[in-house]
Amino acid sequence: MAHCHCPGLKIEIPAGARRIVLAGNPNTGKSVFFNHFTGMYVDVSNYPGTTLDISYGRYGSDVVIDTPGVYGISSFNDEERIARDIILSADLVLNVVSAAHLERDLFLTQQIIDTGVPVIVALNMMDDAKRLGIEVDVDRLSQLLGVPVIPTVAVKKEGFDRLKAELFTARPGHTIPGLEEELNQLLNRVGSRGEALLVLEGDPVIAARHGCKPGTRREEIYRRRRERVNEICQQVVREISRGAGLGTILGRWMIKPLTGIPILFVALWAMYKTIGVFIAGTVVGITEETIMQGIYEPAVRKFVEQFIPHSSVPGTILIGEFGLLTMTVTYLLGLLMPLVVGFYFFLSLFEDSGYLPRIATLVDRLLTSIGLNGRGVIPIILGFGCVTMATITTRLLSSDRERKIAIFLLGLTIPCSAQLGVIAGMLATLGPQYLALYALVIFSVLVMAGTLLSTLLPGKSADLFIDLPPLRLPRLDNVLKKTGTKSYHFLKEAAPLFVLGALIISVFQITGILEFLQNLLAPLTVGWLNLPPEASTAFIMGIVRRDFGAAGLTALALNALQTIVALITITLFVPCIASILVIFKERTRKEAVLIWGSSWVAAFLIGGLVAQLARLFNPAGDHIQVIPVILSFVVLTLVIVGMCLFIRRAKPTTNVPE
Amino acid sequence: MTLDRMKRGQRCRILSIPSELVRAQALRFGIAEGEVVTCCEVIPAGPVVISKNRQEIAIGRGLARQIEVEGSF
Numbered sequence: 036m037a038h039c040h041c042p043g044l045k046i047e048i049p050a051g052a053r054r055i056v057l058a059g060n061p062n063t064g065k066s067v068f069f070n071h072f073t074g075m076y077v078d079v080s081n082y083p084g085t086t087l088d089i090s091y092g093r094y095g096s097d098v099v100i101d102t103p104g105v106y107g108i109s110s111f112n113d114e115e116r117i118a119r120d121i122i123l124s125a126d127l128v129l130n131v132v133s134a135a136h137l138e139r140d141l142f143l144t145q146q147i148i149d150t151g152v153p154v155i156v157a158l159n160m161m162d163d164a165k166r167l168g169i170e171v172d173v174d175r176l177s178q179l180l181g182v183p184v185i186p187t188v189a190v191k192k193e194g195f196d197r198l199k200a201e202l203f204t205a206r207p208g209h210t211i212p213g214l215e216e217e218l219n220q221l222l223n224r225v226g227s228r229g230e231a232l233l234v235l236e237g238d239p240v241i242a243a244r245h246g247c248k249p250g251t252r253r254e255e256i257y258r259r260r261r262e263r264v265n266e267i268c269q270q271v272v273r274e275i276s277r278g279a280g281l282g283t284i285l286g287r288w289m290i291k292p293l294t295g296i297p298i299l300f301v302a303l304w305a306m307y308k309t310i311g312v313f314i315a316g317t318v319v320g321i322t323e324e325t326i327m328q329g330i331y332e333p334a335v336r337k338f339v340e341q342f343i344p345h346s347s348v349p350g351t352i353l354i355g356e357f358g359l360l361t362m363t364v365t366y367l368l369g370l371l372m373p374l375v376v377g378f379y380f381f382l383s384l385f386e387d388s389g390y391l392p393r394i395a396t397l398v399d400r401l402l403t404s405i406g407l408n409g410r411g412v413i414p415i416i417l418g419f420g421c422v423t424m425a426t427i428t429t430r431l432l433s434s435d436r437e438r439k440i441a442i443f444l445l446g447l448t449i450p451c452s453a454q455l456g457v458i459a460g461m462l463a464t465l466g467p468q469y470l471a472l473y474a475l476v477i478f479s480v481l482v483m484a485g486t487l488l489s490t491l492l493p494g495k496s497a498d499l500f501i502d503l504p505p506l507r508l509p510r511l512d513n514v515l516k517k518t519g520t521k522s523y524h525f526l527k528e529a530a531p532l533f534v535l536g537a538l539i540i541s542v543f544q545i546t547g548i549l550e551f552l553q554n555l556l557a558p559l560t561v562g563w564l565n566l567p568p569e570a571s572t573a574f575i576m577g578i579v580r581r582d583f584g585a586a587g588l589t590a591l592a593l594n595a596l597q598t599i600v601a602l603i604t605i606t607l608f609v610p611c612i613a614s615i616l617v618i619f620k621e622r623t624r625k626e627a628v629l630i631w632g633s634s635w636v637a638a639f640l641i642g643g644l645v646a647q648l649a650r651l652f653n654p655a656g657d658h659i660q661v662i663p664v665i666l667s668f669v670v671l672t673l674v675i676v677g678m679c680l681f682i683r684r685a686k687p688t689t690n691v692p693e
Numbered sequence: 694m695t696l697d698r699m700k701r702g703q704r705c706r707i708l709s710i711p712s713e714l715v716r717a718q719a720l721r722f723g724i725a726e727g728e729v730v731t732c733c734e735v736i737p738a739g740p741v742v743i744s745k746n747r748q749e750i751a752i753g754r755g756l757a758r759q760i761e762v763e764g765s766f
Contacts, residue, residue, distance in 0.1 A: 106721040111714070138723045139748050167747070254713065257720040265723070290734055290742065290751070396751040400739035408753055409740070498753030499740050500715060502722055505747070 059131035061104030134164035150229035155205035181208035323369035378420035383517035405485025418449035457585035536612035604642030
């Protein structure tokens with residue numbers, strides 16, 4: 036047994052087995068190839084420090100390893116670093132290329148060929164290319180690249196037999212002119228050709244591995260490679276027709292505000308109907324109430340009570356109110372899991388169809404004003420599902436500054452689906468003007484907090500720079516596979532934190548800290564928010580789970596004004612204990628404490644402000660003058676944003692992006 | 694002129710791209726300094742979308758402001 040010598044990645048390679056590595060750009064259909072070659076028996080290995088899983092499986096006596104879709108291999112992000120390490124350790128690379136996108140895809144192909152590894156190209160999506168009026172001269176392409184090229188239509192398994200028959204005719208191809216000599220000079224110092232190439236291209240990680248200085252020639256080599264690829268494309272691609280298909284037109288509509296915003300609303304509405312109504316109502320009704328609380332919990336309780344009394348300390352921890360075996364499991368599997376799967380399903384659908392980058396383009400303008408760029412829309416949408424899941428997803432943002440802002444905004448302003456369910460129920464009894472007030476106050480806090488952070492945090496957020504792939508009908512098996520992987524990952528990462536959170540809270544409950552906090556909070560709740568003292572219990576419960584806090588409020592006799600104040604406060608209040616534990620894990624301890632602390636302050640400040648404003652405009656009543664309160668918040672937001680603009684202008688701006 | 698000043702449908706040659714990382718990423722996408730591209734969409738106050746052949750890229754306004762171009766072809 037030997038190991039793949041990718042640092043950190045554990046893949047068992049039997050002696051004598053060849054490492055066949057699948058590589059390609061994002062969305063080229065690689066996974067279909069992988070499934071076809073490996074069949075049912077697939078292993079998954081996590082790449083340490085990332086959410087990325089590498090699938091691998093047996094093909095005959097050899098091993099097939101999948102890699103994340105990338106545009107090139109270097110150290111720009113996690114995906115690339117992993118793809119780079121796996122490709123560098125390959126015996127043979129099966130490069131999947133989209134025939135409809137040769138200009139873009141062949142850059143990676145040429146870079147892989149330049150590493151000197153034997154390559155075979157699967158020219159996939161031949162049917163898409165045909166539909167777009169693109170003809171590719173396959174033989175000429177093979178001649179120019181110097182490696183075998185097999186045309187395929189993966190979804191119909193066309194070309195797979197030939198691909199399998201010719202897989203081992205893979206061979207090193209033609210590197211870009213002049214590169215050979217330069218590599219030979221480095222070869223005696225680095226040892227491996229592929230690594231020599233990356234050192235030459237200035238990859239800091241590979242250079243450090245060999246103790247040499249990274250080269251400064253990346254741009255020049257990239258430029259030469261680009262020229263070579265353009266040359267090849269010119270010779271092999273022929274465009275027969277060039278009509279703007281329905282996909283192209285729809286794609287344009289999606290990014291123009293006038294048509295894009297309505298389309299986005301329709302998409303979000305479909306998402307709401309599916310997740311908010313069907314999954315949160317029907318599915319969770321079955322999984323949480325019928326299965327978990329109806330069958331699972333009583334069974335576990337009965338079983339545990341045979342050994343430990345229910346009221347003892349271990350009994351409370353295991354099967355009490357926040358029991359590790361009762362509440363935690365029910366919450367995670369019965370309530371969160373269906374919702375998380377629903378959200379990831381839509382995310383995968385948007386991703387696979389090519390809609391996601393278009394949403395990012397549409398909302399980019401909006402998000403740059405709060406210090407994020409268009410890509411920040413992904414964690415924000417996911418936050419409405421589960422803030423814990425969204426916080427993990429912020430890893431895909433390109434800079435640390437954006438992650439900081441996104442995590443803070445998620446914790447402060449985005450109500451998760453569990454909480455949203457309770458809130459929506461309470462708001463429904465009050466009428467539409469209160470719903471508007473609630474939404475506007477939360478939105479204005481989002482804008483204020485984002486603008487303030489973006490102004491006060493040093494540096495500048497990265498600008499949007501993304502590829503807009505052609506729109507296509509999403510492939511269900513692809514979408515389901517992505518949904519499965521992502522949901523599994525969430526469960527794996529979040530479950531221990533939910534367990535730890537429940538444990539902490541049980542200890543608080545047993546030791547009386549919970550009660551102590553409730554009493555401590557009571558004066559603030561009564562004097563400043565004008566709520567009954569029992570409301571403080573709801574807030575403290577909100578530390579555990581956000582929907583606990585909201586649900587605690589339904590039990591109280593509150594008038595309309597008190598309800599809205601309580602709902603706003605509980606929404607802005609600290610993220611649930613699992614979220615805050617994720618933040619502790621993902622960020623520094625200092626930052627997590629700061630986020631947690633400032634959520635307390637912000638929640639009570641804004642909640643109190645609403646209560647005090649309502650009293651000001653209507654001193655005697657128990658209801659609220661909605662319009663003046665909304666106007667006050669609009670003015671407050673404008674003042675804060677204006678102030679930030681002023682500070683930004685006064686600050687000397689550097690024009691160099693990070 | 695800079696890229697953010699382009700109008701929909703105009704063609705231009707890219708003269709300079711500010712940061713090395715962006716240049717490298719652009720080269721991978723198939724867009725290099727000296728290349729002629731079409732501006733196929735401008736989102737009001739938002740990103741500029743450029744295309745070359747079938748490749749489309751959305752570029753944030755702040756970055757577009759720093760990309761020097763000469764029009765029009």
